[in-house]
Amino acid sequence: MPDIQAIQKALREEKMDGWLFYDILHRDPIAYRVLGLHDVLAKRRWFYWIPAKGAPKKLVHRIESFTLDSLPGENCSTLSDRN
Numbered sequence: 001m002p003d004i005q006a007i008q009k010a011l012r013e014e015k016m017d018g019w020l021f022y023d024i025l026h027r028d029p030i031a032y033r034v035l036g037l038h039d040v041l042a043k044r045r046w047f048y049w050i051p052a053k054g055a056p057k058k059l060v061h062r063i064e065s066f067t068l069d070s071l072p073g074e075n076c077s078t079l080s081d082r083n
Helices: 004-013 029-035
Strands: 018-023 046-051 057-061 074-079
Touching: 004 046, 004 057, 046 074
Parallel strands: 057 074
Antiparallel strands: 018 046, 046 057
């Protein structure tokens, strides 16, 4: 699990609002490494926002809603296919 407090401290020191992680089909190995998602292979988009202050937020597809379960934060909503 990532050290959220350390990441947030670094973000504040750099005067950044936050760090947005995004992936689909495992195309961002840095996100997986930083977030410690070693056993996750998501086939649908996911987003993980670490703000400089406050709780992280997760946005995942409803079919793979478990993708970011190992990470702290709240689920904002889920992405779904347009019907």
